[in-house]
C-alpha cells in the first residue's frame with residue numbers, strides 16, 4: 001500500500017427527514033445564500049423543506065446553475081454575495097450545483113485578478129466561504145469531497161481545494177424519487193466509474209481499499225437496476241443504498257493509499273465540453289475502451305475484477321477478462337447509458353478535435369502510470385467508435 005494522509009471532515013446527515021438538520025448546522029447569525037439549479041427543487045418539495053429549516057436564519061437565494069455549471073452563471077452570484085454580505089453558502093441540488101457553489105465559495109474571497117485563474121492557472125485559493133450541501137442526485141460524491149468541475153466556453157476543467165469541502169451534507173434518499181430514469185442511471189454509472197478509476201489500476205496490496213471498492217461495485221450492480229425497475233424504484237432502501245454508495249465512491253476513502261487512473265474522466269470531460277454529452281454517458285462510452293486498450297497494464301486488476309466482482313471463475317485468464325469487460329458493457333446497457341461513440345452520433349471525424357482539446361487542456365499524461373499520451377487517448381477513442 002502507498003503512504004497516505006486521509007481526512008474527510010464533512011458531517012453527514014443521512015436518511016428521510018434529515019433536511020431539518022440544516023437548522024443546527026448553520027450558525028444562527030450566518031447570512032445564508034441558498035444556491036440551486038433549474039428549479040427541480042421547487043417541484044419536489046425540497047425548496048419548501050429547506051425554507052422551513054432556514055426559518056430562523058437570514059437567507060437569500062441564487063438559482064439557475066445549469067448541469068455542467070458554467071463560469072458565466074456562477075460569477076453572477078458574486079454581486080449578491082457582496083451586496084447582502086453573505087457568509088454561508090447552501091448548495092441544494094446535484095453535483096453541478098455543489099461544484100458550482102465550491103467555485104463561488106473560492107471566487108467570493110479570491111484576492112487575485114481573475115477568479116477564472118483558480119481553474120485555468122490552478123491558482124490555490126487561500127480562503128473560501130463555508131459550504132453546506134443538500135444533495136438531490138446521488139452520483140458525483142461532490143457533497144463530501146474537495147473537487148469541482150466548471151465549464152467556460154466549452155472548456156470543462158477541474159479544480160480542488162480542501163477549503164471547499166462542504167462542512168455538512170444532507171443525504172435524504174426520499175428527495176431522489178423525483179429524478180428521471182435518465183438521471184438515476186447517470187448517477188449509478190458515475191459512481192461505478194469513480195470506483196473503477198481508483199480500483200482498476202495496478203495492485204499495491206491495498207486489501208481494504210480493494211474490498212471496499214468491490215463492495216461498492218457489487219452494490220451498484222445489484223441496486224442500480226432496482227432503482228430503475230417499476231416495482232422497486234420507489235423502495236427507499238434501494239434509493240438509500242445507491243445514495244450512500246455514490247458518496248462513498250468519491251469521498252477519498254477508497255482512493256487513499258492506492259494508485260488512481262482518471263483517464264476515463266479526463267477524456268470524458270472533452271466529450272461533454274465539446275459535444276454536450278451527459279457526464280456519466282461519456283464515462284460509459286470511454287471506460288470499456290480504456291479496459292480494452294490498457295488490458296496488459298491493468299491485467300492483474302482486470303482479472304481480480306472479473307473473479308471478485310462478477311464471480312467469473314471459468315476459462316483462461318484472457319477469457320475471464322473478456323467476459324468481465326462484456327459484463328461491464330451489459331450492465332451499462334441495462335442501466336440505459338450508451339457504450340459507443342456511435343450511440344451518441346459521434347464518429348471518427350470527431351476524434352481529432354477531442355485530442356486537440358485534451359492537448360490544449362494539458363491532459364497529455366493520463367492514467368495511473370502517466371503514460372496515456374494523446375496517441376493512446378486516440379486509440380481509446382477509436383476503440384470506442
Ligand code: NZQ
Pocket residue numbers: 036037038039040041044065066067068069093094095096097099136137138139140141142145147148149175176177178179180183186187190250265279
Ligand atoms: O437543475 P435542476 O432543476 O436541479 O435539475 C437537475 C439537472 O437538470 C436534475 N435534478 C437534480 N436533482 C433532482 C433533479 N431532478 C429531479 N429531482 C431531483 N431530485 O438533474 C439534472 C442533472 O443534475 P447535475 O447536478 O448536473 O447532475 P450530477 O449530479 O450528475 O452532476 C454532474 C456534474 O458533476 C461533475 C460533472 O462533471 C458534472 O459537471 N462532477 C463532479 C465531481 C466532483 N465534484 O467530485 C466528480 C464527477 O466525476 C463529475 O465530474
Ligand code: ZN
Pocket residue numbers: 140190194265279
Ligand atoms: Zn464522474
